[in-house]
Amino acid sequence: MLTLAWRNVWRNRRRSLITIASLAFGLSAIMFGQSLLKTLQSQLIEKSTGTITGHLQIQHRNIKDYKFPERYIDDPGPAEAALKAHPRVKSFGKRIHVTGLVSSPVTSSGVLIAGVEPSRESRVTSLSSYLTQGAYLKDGAHGVVMGEKLAQKLDLRLGEKAVVMAQAVDGSMGAEAVRLVGLYRTGSTIFDTQIIYVPLATLQEVLGVGGKVNHIVVRIDDIMETDAARRELAETLGNQPVQVLSWKNVDREILGIQRFQNGLLKVVLVVVFLIVALGILNTLLMSLFERVREFGVLMAMGARPSWVMRLVLFEAASLGLVGAVLGLVLGAAIIAHYGRCGLHLPLGEAVSYFLPFPSTLYLRPAWASHAGAALCVMATSFLAALPPALRAGGLKPAEALRHV
Amino acid sequence: MSEAPLIETRGVTKVYDHGPGAAAVEDFSIEFHAGDFAAIAGPSGSGKSTLLNIIGTLDKPTAGEVLYEGGGVSGLAVEELSDFRLRSLGFVFQAYNLIPVLTAVENAEYPLVLQGAARAERRRRALEVLGWVGIEDLAHRRPDRLSGGQQQRVAVARAIVHGPKVVLADEPTANLDSKTAASLLDLMESLNRERGVTFIFSSHDPAVLGRARRVVQIRDGRLAGDSSK
Structure with a gap:
């Protein structure tokens, strides 16, 4: 089944690549946001504790x-x-x-x-x-x-x-x-x-x-x-x-800022994941409609409806896995680049009114959060595949075989 | 003929919900026996495909029942029906319906994949069957690199690889030229004679029907004749 699922993913190479690219870019954008926030927050804490509060x-x-x-x-x-x-x-x-x-x-x-x-x-x-x-x-x-x-x-x-x-x-x-x-x-x-x-x-x-x-x-x-x-x-x-x-x-404002930023990131995460989910859903639905007859053949051969559902879910999981791995690589490369060269942010100047704060941030990875985001991308792919998978599993073989 | 028929339909009727209301198959009773090389004949729209789908458990009759070796299958649950087809039936379709991302041997072995057979064993068996249908040397080609006749031979290999009780073929030669169709019928006939594979196929082509040892006529969904050579 894994072989078939993997080859099905590459059946429409361009469509799958677009979906994988959207997953990868989405994840790398999330990783960039997580890293930026972690760096910003740790700088805020470092500067606040290092200059005034201890x-x-x-x-x-x-x-x-x-x-x-x-x-x-x-x-x-x-x-x-x-x-x-x-x-x-x-x-x-x-x-x-x-x-x-x-x-x-x-x-x-x-x-x-x-x-x-x-x-x-x-x-x-x-x-x-x-x-x-x-x-x-x-x-x-x-x-x-x-x-x-x-x-x-x-x-x-x-x-x-x-x-x-x-x-x-x-x-x-x-x-x-x-x-x-x-x-x-x-x-x-x-x-x-x-x-x-x-x-x-x-x-x-x-x-x-x-x-x-x-x-x-x-x-x-x-x-x-x-x-x-x-x-x-x-x-x-x-x-x-x-x-x-x-x-x-002592410095409750920093915690407030942290909470606000984390909340904002969560909203962005939800939006990105929704876009990712819609992309996957669209890809799999298109793929499903193109292959109704094929699902009918598999069912005629004796594939159980649950087997057909698993096939669709494996295809989504393959897309999610490839997208997540590419996203991790791309995100890590972006973070490494800005970790080395620094990222100039006007935000630093705004914060520095209150605290000595650098306007150039050297991004640090937040691996635990990045891993969580990658898992969310894969889970989103999987969840987005449920409607098409249920639909595929619910096909009636004779009707599916008549599908043009 | 004292043994139980391999397949028996008893008063099978099929009325489609979305159709004009007339039955596609009506009160159809027939028996098929192991070793049959039988054709279901009739013009387009006569109910051949519907009858084959019902016999093949791909569709449920509105009334009546289908029995295999004396046991009813109409009451089986969806998953049980899948398992039954996996063990007992093979299908050949008019449009070949091979899985385009799999090679000929991978297509041929797929019923064994679904049965959970070991990789080496199923590959050995698929190559053996591809040898029977005469295209072992094309085993690693994908369908888009095979002719129509070659694809249909792969489809036949896929239908018999797991040793089913019967192969149901819905107009298997309709998309082939007459020479290739004759060659495919030769193959099916030799598999029937030499390896004991039971074939029930539908067709409206007199040249094809002439090759069957038994012809069941269907008109407007009703049994209109049953003759054996």
Whole structure:
């Protein structure tokens, strides 16, 4: 039966090739979409966790807005001890994020002031890698690092002084003069114009909070272990007035974007599969009408209706298999090409308003998803063949033999 | 003639739903015996093909029944009928009806494929039968590279390869020139005489009917005569 099915597929070579091509192009388009989304999403996560959120954060237990923790951890010591002892933790750093003002002799600008532990922060996030001039912050020095654009707006040059101001916990206005030690350019409007970095100790002085921090940012060895590490740390720190959050809790927008993109891809998948199914259905129906008499002959010889149905299904499965294999090869070649040469996307520029994000994406394969799509193509071929197969199996031999 | 007939039709009637209402075959009773070389004769539209289809279990009678070796087949389920045809019947059609994507030997062996015979055995048997019909050397040609007469010989090989009880041939020579038709009849006759294959074939050609040892006449769906040489 397999021989007959395979030869029947190639009976009308052009029609089968068109069907196989539509399957292959459909699958490769789906693979491209899957790869693009995977790359986009993993870049988003990498950039978000690598520049601001980290993989985990420890914040005060009663905080509602995880992005801007409004309460302080009075004693970060136990959390630090737990992090040092945890095998999955690669690095961590204490932080205070607070809104305030940075002023130069010329003008001032509202900013998010990030108080960081310089030596630790550079092991948690990659901001220091975006430096274009000067150096990153040093422990124990009153320096400030800001974006080139912000410095330009403030008319500040390296070595010049700026004043950092924020409301202290007692309600007074705290201020500290800091020297501009480094300039960076991330390409992100928010990072380049609305965030400045000062040593944690400097900001603690401005705010009058002593040794308190409003979050601790953590990097673990493998992002895939984030949830496990979060659970373990939460258990360890269960008696402390803190909560352990993953990047998914802190940066919920990314999860929203992921869900939206995945939903969109599913719609595209359904549309592509419908087109594929209609193509297969059309091919098999045409083939069925051309071969009604032949099915009658097979039935006269003693082929059971179920055998005739299986023959049609095998033909569809052959089309689906060839289309899926070609689609996998074509899709893999496209992904490999854009993995090597990169794909310039305007989307990258749009995203980079919020995050340092490359406008050129180097696609990565998502093999599990690709294999799933290939299986769906084959399953679609099979399902689309059911109506013609049932029809062929339901033929009456004498009527089929009279068919012209 | 005391043994049970190979085939018996008892009061077979066939009325098509979509037809004008007249019966294509009406109250037709006849017996055929193993070893027959019989023709069903009648003009176009007389009901020859309908009768052959009913005898061949390809169509069900509206009334009456068909018996093989004394057992009724009209009540068998669709799948049982398929199995019955696979074991017991062979068909030869006017338009040859070979499967175009298979070679002559692959066409000839197909009933054995359906029976699930081992590849080597069915190939050996198909080549043997192609030898009987005189086209063993064309075994690996596809139908489009065979003449009409050669295709019909492959069809005969396909009809007898699995050793059926009877071969039913619906106007097997109608698409052949007279010389090729005579040659095919020679073949069928020799298979009947030498190998005991029972043939029932329909025709309206007097030259063909002249070769049959028994001629059953059908007119307007009714039995109009039954003569033996």
